[in-house]
Amino acid sequence: MENVVVRVLDPDQEQQGSGSGSGSGRGRFLLHRSTAGVLPRGSSAEASKRFNIHKRTAERIWHISKQQIDRGEHVMMQDKATGYQHKDKLMLDEDKFRNMSMLERSTIRKVASKMEVSKTAIGRFLKSNQLKPHTSAIKPTLTETNKIARMKWCLSHIQPTLAEGKLLYHSMHNIVHIDEKWFYMTKTSDRYYLLPDEDVPYKSCKSKRFITKVMFMATVSRPLCGPDGEIIFDGKIGLFPFTEQILAQRSSKNRTEGTLETKPIQSITKEVMTACLLNQIIPTIKAKWPANASKKIFIQQDNAKPHLRAADQQFESLASTDGAIQSLQDDKMATSVDDLLRNVFTSFEELSPQTLNRVFITLQSCLTAILQVQKKNDYKIPHLNKDRLHRTEGLPLQLQVEEGLVRESLEYLKLPENNTGDTYDIGRLNHALGY
Numbered sequence: 001m002e003n004v005v006v007r008v009l010d011p012d013q014e015q016q017g018s019g020s021g022s023g024s025g026r027g028r029f030l031l032h033r034s035t036a037g038v039l040p041r042g043s044s045a046e047a048s049k050r051f052n053i054h055k056r057t058a059e060r061i062w063h064i065s066k067q068q069i070d071r072g073e074h075v076m077m078q079d080k081a082t083g084y085q086h087k088d089k090l091m092l093d094e095d096k097f098r099n100m101s102m103l104e105r106s107t108i109r110k111v112a113s114k115m116e117v118s119k120t121a122i123g124r125f126l127k128s129n130q131l132k133p134h135t136s137a138i139k140p141t142l143t144e145t146n147k148i149a150r151m152k153w154c155l156s157h158i159q160p161t162l163a164e165g166k167l168l169y170h171s172m173h174n175i176v177h178i179d180e181k182w183f184y185m186t187k188t189s190d191r192y193y194l195l196p197d198e199d200v201p202y203k204s205c206k207s208k209r210f211i212t213k214v215m216f217m218a219t220v221s222r223p224l225c226g227p228d229g230e231i232i233f234d235g236k237i238g239l240f241p242f243t244e245q246i247l248a249q250r251s252s253k254n255r256t257e258g259t260l261e262t263k264p265i266q267s268i269t270k271e272v273m274t275a276c277l278l279n280q281i282i283p284t285i286k287a288k289w290p291a292n293a294s295k296k297i298f299i300q301q302d303n304a305k306p307h308l309r310a311a312d313q314q315f316e317s318l319a320s321t322d323g324a325i326q327s328l329q330d331d332k333m334a335t336s337v338d339d340l341l342r343n344v345f346t347s348f349e350e351l352s353p354q355t356l357n358r359v360f361i362t363l364q365s366c367l368t369a370i371l372q373v374q375k376k377n378d379y380k381i382p383h384l385n386k387d388r389l390h391r392t393e394g395l396p397l398q399l400q401v402e403e404g405l406v407r408e409s410l411e412y413l414k415l416p417e418n419n420t421g422d423t424y425d426i427g428r429l430n431h432a433l434g435y
Contacts, residue, residue, distance in 0.1 A: 030062045037066060090121050092130045102136075139377050145420050147375035151409055152424040154367040158401060160432035166400040169364045174294040176221045176237065176285060178277075179302040180268070183344050185212040185334050214264040214340055215242045217273075219281055222360045223353035224290055233290040234353040240280050241341055242268055262337045357395065358386050364399040371401070371409045403433070410435055 029050070033043045039062060047058040096115060104114050111131075112119045125131045142150065159168050188208050192201060205211060216239055223235035242265040251257045265272060277299075285297065334340040361384065369379040389395050410430060412418060 030058070031065060031069075037069075090117060090124075092125050097131075142375075142377060148413065148418050148420045149423050150370060150377075151375045151413060152426055154370050155406070155409060155413075155426045155429055156424040157364070157367055158406060158429055159398075160428040162403060162432060165403045167403060167406055168398045168400055169367065171222070171397055172360050172363070173222050173224060174296055175298045175300050176219060177300045177302075178217055178219045178281060180215055180217045180273075182213045182215050183340060185337075185340055212264065212337065212340075214337060214344075215268055216240065216344060217242070217276055217281065218348070219284070220356060223357045224293060225357075231353050233288075233293065235356045236348065236351060236353075237288055238281070238284045239345060239348045240276055241344070242272065242276070243337065243341070262341070264337060354390075361386060361395060361399065368399065368401050368405070371405055374409075374412060407433060 030039060030043060030047055033039060033046075044055050044058040044062065047053070047061075048055040051058070093115065097111075100111070100114050104110055108119050108122050112122045115122070122131070126133065157169050157172070159170055161167065186203065186205070188211070190201075190203075194200070218239050219237040221233075221235045221237060223231060224233040226232050243262050244265055245260045246263045248255055248257055248259045248261050255261070281299075289295075289297070334343050362381065365382040365384055366379070369382055370377070373379045386395060406429070410426070410433065413426075414435070
């Protein structure tokens with residue numbers, strides 16, 4: 001190597017002469033750093049940063065440069081070792097893709113077959129955001145009456161106070177949301193990641209069609225924070241399983257005859273739901289409700305036909321004591337029902353008040369989206385970037401809604417064909433805006 005004469009440019013001169021993007025310039029830059037054919041530690045990283053290339057590309061350039069020097073050649077690497085360049089890169093045929101039906105777009109294999117390209121090419125289109133994945137969920141069909149009631153429900157959450165062309169939503173601190181959900185003992189299939197020498201997990205049950213499940217009624221409200229941001233009330237009122245204790249009829253390897261067993265109630269009738277609401281939910285709300293919160297509480301049920309009417313005599317009698325409660329409208333393993341109950345309760349306790357508070361902010365944004373699409377349910381949930389808001393200025397207590405959107409919605413509801421009753425009271429909002 002000592003007998004080879006190589007003209008080495010100063011690093012600043014070589015960028016002007018050869019260009020910072022040429023392979024020969026990179027090779028000479030590395031050669032300038034070398035001593036007796038050895039690069040000092042960190043030279044490849046310095047070259048990758050200087051020429052905006054990958055560290056392995058810099059190492060490959062140095063390797064080829066040394067080979068050229070060993071052969072007695074000048075360091076010349078124009079258009080070489082600069083990384084992979086796909087000059088003939090496959091482009092997405094958008095016209096052909098638009099003509100495909102949604103069923104033909106359901107899997108990468110189907111898309112690749114119809115587009116007559118490889119599955120890898122479809123993967124590149126997804127990675128470069130030329131295509132985007134989407135999971136389509138079935139939405140409930142809404143009648144015209146449902147749609148009108150939907151708009152009035154959204155408007156009923158807006159305060160009748162106009163300021164600078166905007167209105168605010170209610171803070172929603174006096175609304176209790178209840179909803180039921182089935183929790184299954186296990187799933188028919190699970191995905192795990194294993195080491196090569198690990199055994200595959202084995203799961204079994206008597207029938208995949210009849211996996212043990214338990215229905216829970218979750219009851220939450222918006223968390224209440226103090227002036228310094230401390231949590232006064234976490235909003236988690238309770239989780240109520242629909243189960244019963246039954247004496248075992250016969251002995252088995254798991255328990256003796258007469259042992260109390262927890263069994264799920266499979267038939268959740270109106271009577272069962274009413275008993276849960278009157279005997280468990282309302283007493284728990286009264287016991288946990290913060291002393292400094294509004295005593296006028298609304299229970300928001302989940303479905304169009306309520307499990308319990310507001311005019312129910314038992315409900316009115318129970319709710320009218322100690323304050324007014326008014327019904328507004330309708331990853332853990334488990335081997336037994338008791339394990340399932342324990343896991344669900346633990347997950348409920350792990351739910352943070354901050355997460356629950358964000359749900360109510362998202363709810364207010366969805367109310368605005370419903371008004372924008374005029375009562376339909378094909379809207380996209382707005383992206384509020386709540387993490388950034390929490391880090392900077394803090395999450396708002398209430399979202400704003402434009403005066404023009406509210407007026408447009410009220411005028412739409414005043415059309416003769418849209419006068420379908422007064423399920424929700426928006427009279428004060430009409431009065432505030434001069435209707």
